[in-house]
Amino acid sequence: MVQDTATGFVREIMLEYAALTGLDPTGARPRRYLWTDAFAVCNYLDLFRRTDDETFRDLALRLVGEVHRTLGRHRGDDPRVGWISGLAAEEGEQHPTIGGLRIGKDLNERAIGEPFDERLEWDRDGQYYHYLTKWMHVLSRVASVTGDFTYLRWATELARTAHAAFTYVPPSGGGKRMYWKMSIDLSRPLVPSMGQHDPLDGFVTYSELQAARNRFGASVGIDLSPEIADMAGICRGTRFVTDDPLGIGGLLSDASRIARLTIEGGVFGTGLLESVLDAARVGLASFAARGSTGYPAEYRLAFRELGLAIGLAGVPEIREGLEAHPGVFGRAPSLLRRVQGLAEYLPLGEAIVGFWLDEQNRKAATWLDHREINMVMLATSLAPGEFLKV
Structure with missing residues (x-):
């Protein structure tokens, strides 16, 4: 009975969330935010597992597609258009995560040369590494539930892109470090300090994707062995x-x-x-x-x-x-x-x-x-x- 009550309440919350954010019924301007949507996809998958109601699996898949089409593209108030990866429209649809995914903040990112404002930065767009690792995990879960390995390929493409952009060797030398926040196109750091748990999140998430790849077949997705080794090294000093x-x-x-x-x-x-x-x-x-x-x-x-x-x-x-x-x-x-x-x-x-x-x-x-x-x-x-x- 307790389980049934919890399921009913989760169902109520997630249907309300779908309506509030323009997922279902579809809104003209859906509101997508990467962190929140990552948890939402898992919730829809959990409801599908609990109830066998395909409505929730379909909501999960629709939400994944909407995140990619919204946060994988430039903002409406940005002069740049199309996929943030720079790929043409059709190729971008095939590789929606290869340029990373925007956070989904209300304000556009800080312009080049614009002074840093710590308070304002929390409301500005860009890319967060720890949001991207959440989405990699989500795509792995969707691949497992649906048996469609395309989602795992997208997860590993996102992992390789994020790793290349967020990790760096300091000019003073020493081991690799990580940026906390990058620009929408991943060309420059917006907050250069390192998130305390970002290396651990990356190490565990890459390992999860690698294990899934080994389970599904080596031809699925990208081999993340070099990235895993990098993250292990950063974790040792964290x-x-x-x-x-x-x-x-x-x-x-x-x-x-x-x-x-x-x-x-x-x-x-x-x-x-x-x-x-x-x-x-x-x-x-x-x-x-x-x-x-x-x-x-x-x-x-x-x-x-x-x-x-x-x-x-x-x-x-x-x-x-x-x-x-x-x-x-x-x-x-x-x-x-x-x-x-x-x-x-x-x-x-x-x-x-x-x-x-x-x-x-x-x-x-x-x-x-x-x-x-x-x-x-x-x-x-x-x-x-x-x-x-x-």
């Missing part, structure tokens, strides 16, 4: 600990994928999973001690908290995987202790979801100002299965 709830949720989501990929084919060594779990535990302790989940809705950002709830939802499956496949993990008892420590925070995730399920809390300005991303991530927190799969 500290993962954060007390940001969305960042902690991302760590836990990556841990779920690492565990699944290790069980499926020994993709990772035990050390990476240990490091990610340890970082998540430290961050969770810090976040919980802050007590911000006791604040009124007006002082809370739902999508950041819900990102944590989504990550925590994967902890029981990590534990089950370790218990069912002890031989796969070289230090299974040590890992189990780590996961059991994280399981102490499962009530925190449940409390976050319960808080935002309260209709009164969803009337706060902090909810309404970010309505679409909040509602989609609330739906994912109730049905995270497809998002956490590989």
Whole structure:
């Protein structure tokens, strides 16, 4: 009964999202935003799995196509037209991700020579690496659900393009680094600093795509071995600990994928999973001690908290995987202790979801100002299965 109630609520949210953003019924000017749409596709796929209603599979596929046709092309207020890759119309349709995908922000990107304004930059368009990795994961999931390997090819083309644009060797030498935000055409960095978890996201996502390629056949997509090696090198010098709830949720989501990929084919060594779990535990302790989940809705950002709830939802499956496949993990008892420590925070995730399920809390300005991303991530927190799969 609880499962049926959750499914019904997710269905309600996702049909509302389709109407709000011009997906269904089709709007003259659909509103597409890459991060939100990535979670939305997974939600539609999860609803299809739960209900066998092909309406939701079709919504997922329509949304993928609409993202590519909207965010894979230049903006309407940009003098440039067509695919941001520069490909001609027909070839661009065959390779819609090969130039990357825009974020979908309200304002156009900062012009060449225009002074940097940190506050304004959050509202400007461009390309974010951590949004692109979400979309690679989505395309991999669509390929798995539909059996259409075209989506995996698009995912690997996006991976190669993003990697080439966002990674660089500093003029002072040393190992590779990453830019956080690039211009729409990927020709220049807009924010040169490196996202704390971007290397980990890239390493795990590329590995997921490589595993899918090996499973489906080596002729599908692009071999990402060089890119995986690059990301492994960048990860070695990166500290993962954060007390940001969305960042902690991302760590836990990556841990779920690492565990699944290790069980499926020994993709990772035990050390990476240990490091990610340890970082998540430290961050969770810090976040919980802050007590911000006791604040009124007006002082809370739902999508950041819900990102944590989504990550925590994967902890029981990590534990089950370790218990069912002890031989796969070289230090299974040590890992189990780590996961059991994280399981102490499962009530925190449940409390976050319960808080935002309260209709009164969803009337706060902090909810309404970010309505679409909040509602989609609330739906994912109730049905995270497809998002956490590989």
